Amino acid sequence: MIFYDEDNLEIIEKDLRYLQLLSNQYPTISSASTEIINLQAILNLPKGTEHFISDIHGEYESFTHMLKNASGVIKRKIDDVFGNSLREKQKAALATLVYYPEQKLELIEQTEASAEDWYKITLYQLIELCKNICSKYTRSKVRKALPQDFAYIIEELLHEQEDGVDKHAYYNGIIKTIIDIDRAGEFIIAISKVIQNLVVDRLHIIGDIYDRGPGADIIMEALIKHHSVDIQWGNHDILWMGAAAGCEACICNVLRISLRYANLRTIEDGYGINLLPLATYAMEFYEKDECKGFKPRTLDKDISNNELNLLAKMHKAISIIQFKVEGSIIKKHPEFQMDDRMLLDKINIETGEINLYGKTYKLNDTTFPTIDWKNPYELTEGERDLINKLTRSFINSEKLQKHIKFLYSKGNMYLAYNSNLLYHGCIPLNENGSFKEVKIGNIKYSGKALLDRFDRVARDSFFFKNDMELKNYGMDMMWYLWCGPNSPVFGKSRMTTFERYFIDDKDTHYEEKNYYYKYRDNEKICKNILTEFNLDPDNSHIVNGHIPVKTKEGESPIKANGRLLVIDGGFCKAYQPQTGIAGYTLIYNSYGLLLTSHEPFAAIKDAVKNDRDILSSTIILEHVVTRKRVADTDKGLELKSQVKDLEKLLIAYRKGLIKEGYESKW
Known part of the structure; x- marks a missing residue:
């Protein structure tokens, strides 16, 4: 009333x-x-299930499986619905069918003696599972998720009443007709995708979709098709965003990282970027250079020696161009306070040494055919021509531009959502744990205001095409966000790329982390951060990625008495020897928070053939007595x-x- x-x-x-x-x-x-x-x-109604994934790094097979199984949510739903009425092997087979209906059906048709019986049993199982998942949504929301071809039939079957004796024959008739008219396979595919879509209400990606793994473009296509997703930009995403905008320093870094991991599939096949000019240039100037320090990290890739040698030459060529271009940005922006990254002019080429921070180090490589030591940061005519061609390729890649626009439309520097604060890297802090002030233009920013300002600048770099002054400044800032000392997505004092290539002394490779990483296990500091972002410090959480949790060394992803959760556990295969696992994911449903650790995933083909799911261990972080509602x-x-x-x-x-x-x- x-x-x-x-x-x-x-x-x-x-x-x-x-x-x-x-x-x-x-x-x-x-x-x-x-x-x-x-x-x-x-x-x-009960609160919808949220799924958090971080630091995917192009590992599309693991990501695809994680997306389809919702980090074990579907398997748990199958357990809830069928309990002991199905054997574990049967549950595993049903779960695989839901994840990969098209591929599984091909195998079933070859192995099942009585396809009709199998279809009948399976259709009833899928309908029961779908009923359970749909029970927390309105009929209207479910209806919108249904495929057009089968919408009416699925809706009728989902709302069958168990005690509806009068309609029992009606529902049986629907199932029989679906099988008789040879639409059972298509129906199974349709209802499996409904289950996949509705089991998770919202997907959160906490940064770093790009680099290292081979399929970032495949992951982006999957995210574009997802019904509800948001993305918090990681430093590697920022790098690709800057490259797509036309930032030369970002383009050089993207290519260098791709060559470092022998991962050119995304660049060439995914985005159609022509690397022939780079290969031609590298062979011309580095033909007799073995480029030993630039041999790619091939992991399990099968690459010939000739190809490895070419990749190494391309790797070194683009790295030298990168150091030159970066030096020009640093000269242009003294406010970046990155003079310590101007290293080419610190080289004594006659002695083969470099002076860093008052100490002299021997270089392990003194072959620099394109550097003029009187003006080491000036690009040669050939380098300028090459970088222009590469920039045009990035700007004119239709698919890359589409994916980056999606990153902007669904992405931010951070997100405060349902009492959780999501960001990839860090909130820059001072030595005493207070928020660090960073000068951008003539204004100092800190905490939330700093991330808001960086968010605005990131958009300027891509969208301000008619104001080149703002766009150029934005592109320089995108590079700063990638590697600058006060960047919230980088979170370190310096990026020691040059040292790792040219100096053997590992002391020079050290990258000091922001004080945030000292304090992120401090409950008081984490509560201050939550308060800064207008969240209740006693009932909210920070969900963080970026720095892999070294589980095998005993590190816990749960920090600050549960106020902060780190879900980067090593999705990327390159990190797994350090972390000991293959990633963390987080589930937030109406009953509370569940953190899941995952073992390495073999391959989708193996999962389909042998009903193999990712082996996962789940920790219940919080369990509420009263179920959360919308x-x-x-x-x-x-x-x-x-x-x-x-x-x-x-x-x-x-x-x-x-x-x-x-x-x-x-």
């Missing part, structure tokens, strides 16, 4: 223009009342606000301030 008095009538009169617009959507007391009832019902979420706040507006509209109708059926002139 709605109560009103003179006070809220004044509020309604102030909001009359807005309410008149709202009346176009709900033109009668009946339609407004129906929507209030609908929204109140939604508020009482009303307890950020979406709930939006719905409550809509209810208030509709209640005002009802009052306006009943007091005659707006006539039913009113059509706004605006």
Whole structure:
């Protein structure tokens, strides 16, 4: 029942223009009342499941499987629905069918003696599983998730009542007809995809989709098709975003990393970027150079010696260009305070040594055919021509531009969502744990304001095509975000790329982390960060990626008494020897938070053939006594606000301030 008095009538009169617009959507007391009832019902539904994944680094097979099995959520649902009525082997086979229905059906047709019986049993199992998953959503939301071809049939089967004796034959008839008309396979594919879509309400990617692994473009295509996703940019994503905008330093780094890991599939096959000019240039200037320090990290790749040698020459060629281009940016921006990264002019080529921080080190490589030692940061004519060609390739790659636009549309530097603060790297801190002030332009920023400012600059670099001054500054800042000392997505004092290539002394390779990493196990500091981002410090969490958790050394992903959760556990194969696992993921459902650690994933082909899931271990971080509802979420706040507006509209109708059926002139 709605109560009103003179006070809220004044509020309604102030909001009359807005309410008149709202009346176009709900033109009668009946339609407004129906929507209030609908929204109140939604508020009482269980909170949707959120799935958090971080630091994917191009490992598309592991990511694809993790996305399809929802980090074990589907397997747990199968256990809930079927309990002991199915053997473990049968549950595993059903789970694989849900993950990979097309591939699994091909195998079933070859191995099942009685396909009709198998179809009948399987269809009933999938319908029961789908019923369970759909029970926390409105019929309207489920209906929108259904494939057009089978929408009516699936909806009928999902809402079958177990005690509905009169309709039992009706439902059996639907199942039999689906099999008889040879549509069972297509139906299984359709309902499996409904289960995959609805088992997770929202997917959060906590940065670093790109680099190292072979399929970042494949991952991006999967994310574009996902029904609900957000992305918090990682330093490697920022690098590709800068490259797509045309930042030469970012392009050089992208190519250098791809060559370092012998991963040219994404560059060439994924995005159609032509590397022939780089290969030709490298062979011309580094033909007799063995480039020993630039041999790619091939891991399990089968690459010939000739190809390895070519990749090493390309690797060295683009690295030297990178150091030159970066030096030019540092000269242009003294406010970056990165003079310590100007290293080419510190080389004594006659002695083969370099002077760093008051100490002299022997170089392990003194072959620099393209450097003019009187002006070491100047590009040669050939280097300038090459970088221009490469830049055009990045800017004109239609698929890359599409993927980067998606990163901007779904991405941010951070996200505060349902009492969780999501960001990839760090919040820059001082030695005493306070928020570090960073000067951008003439203004100092810290904490939330700093990340907001970097977010704005990142967008300028890509979208400000008619204001080249702002765009160029934005592109330089994208490079700074990649490797600058106060970058929240990098989080280190310096990136020692040159030292790792040219100096054997490992002391020079050290990259000092921001004080954030000293304090991220400090509950008080984490609560300060949560407060800075307008979250309740006692009931919220930070979800963090970027630095892999070294599980095999006893490091825990749970920090600051549970206030901070690190979910980078080594998705990338290159990190797995250090971490001992293949990644962490996080599930946040209506019952609480679950952290899952995963063993390395073999291959999709093996998973389909042998019903092999990723071996995972789950820790229950928080378990609530009272199940969380939509009303307890950020979406709930939006719905409550809509209810208030509709209640005002009802009052306006009943007091005659707006006539039913009113059509706004605006």
